[in-house]
Amino acid sequence: MHPILNDIRLVAFDLDGTLVDSVPDLAAAVDAALADLGMPPAGEPRVRDWVGNGSLKLMERSLRDVLGRDPDAALLARAHQGFLDHYGRDPSAHTRLYPGVQEALDALRDRGLPLALVTNKPSAFIAPILAAFNLQAHFGLCLGGDSLARKKPDPAPLRHVAAHFDVPPAACLMVGDSRHDIEAGRAAGFRTLAVPYGYNHGEPVRDSAPDGVVESLAELV
Structure with a gap:
């Protein structure tokens, strides 16, 4: 021992x-949520550095990276819900x-x-x-x-x-x-x-x- x-x-x-x-599944859900908003993917390497403070913070960091600024509350809420929907379908696939x-x-x-x-x-x-x-x-x-x-x-x-x-x-x-x-x-x-x-x-x-x-x-x- x-x-x-x-x-x-x-x-x-x-x-x-x-x-x-869990980053492969988290990154796939982040990228799918961004795609729903017409935004480019973040990619697994970036997501790997953003994980650790919960899903809302993960999406906030993802949007900030794409936009170059802090997202407004409404956009963050939409993106976060999209992430939850995509990730929830199979959170352990990869x-x-x-x-x-x-x-x-x-x-x-x-x-x-x-x-x-x-x-x-x-x-x-x-x-x-x-x-x-x-x-x-x-x-x-x-x-x-x-x-x-x-x-x-x-x-x-x-x-x-x-x-x-x-x-x-x-x-x-x-x-x-x-x-x-x-x-x-x-x-x-x-x-x-x-x-x-x-x-x-x-x-x-x-x-x-x-x-x-x-x-x-x-x-x-």
Whole structure:
């Protein structure tokens, strides 16, 4: 067992960029929503740097890139709804688990550690993605970006998780790929662990000074 798990009684995971590479499906939905508005595609490389703050922010960044300015509220609302419609048709068509994820989740579950999922993705998309990889039974609680009034990097979702399982924050670990995960974990009093392969707006996640970094989640077990 990895030393960062010493005395840990609960592990919370981010989803996109940590457990799954969802950018191919996210980018396809972004480009389809832009096409509906007569706009050129953003493309997967750009979308990869825009993921992490929820779908509304993703579309805001996409429109800003196309327009060269901030979109007005009405246009953003139309684009966001288009994204939700396209993405909702099959949010896991081209999404893949990162290497080591299945092994890590299976081993942690088998050891009896409660697992939670805390993502900024709209909650409606969580269950279909987990079901596609047969992971729905691994998590005792799943929170999306719209589950509570605030989302990461605010610590509220992580504090909610700790309270739900009645585990002190100091005995909880937050695992993610971005500065938002590390900031939220630190502010909530969690130990923090980062993976460097995900989406962090083009910045090294090590710059956020997590308590630990693993190249693969398989290193946890």
